[in-house]
Amino acid sequence: MTTTVKLPDPLEKSLRQRCAQEGRSISEVMRDALTAYLAQPAVTASAFALGEGVFGRFSGPMDLAQNRKSQLLDVWEDKQGRRT
Template sequence: MTTTVKLPPSLEQSLRRQCAVEGRSISDLMRDALTAYLAKVPQAPPSAWSLGADLFGRHAGPADLASARHAHAADVWQEKHARRRPR
């Protein structure tokens, strides 16, 4: 990947001077500097999606559970209490 970076003249001079001292290209020096910087930056916390990715899709309930939750809850309630009644 090629990226263009705009540097103030003083930073560009320092960069070129350091590259000459080390005998390295600007690209090599900037790659190493970015690698070192990114290794120190705290990583973003994981998203809710990545935390629950192994759980998504495991529910085998009714497809309309979100929109008809009250009706489904009433059905579950009736089934539960029907089993408790002596016949």
């Protein structure tokens, strides 16, 4: 099967240089690279799995969601008080 791949100029230049250094064709290098990439397990992590390391590391007021309006009002009043 023949496939066309569009590469940015710097990447194509690097690929051509590496192929020349190793005495390999571009097709051979790309086949090897795709084989190595596809041999890795697919990453299908959930949002929880991606953030698992940071969950619970930071804490704040337990009632933050319940009292958000009054806390925002306090912040707003403090901010406006400093301007006057």
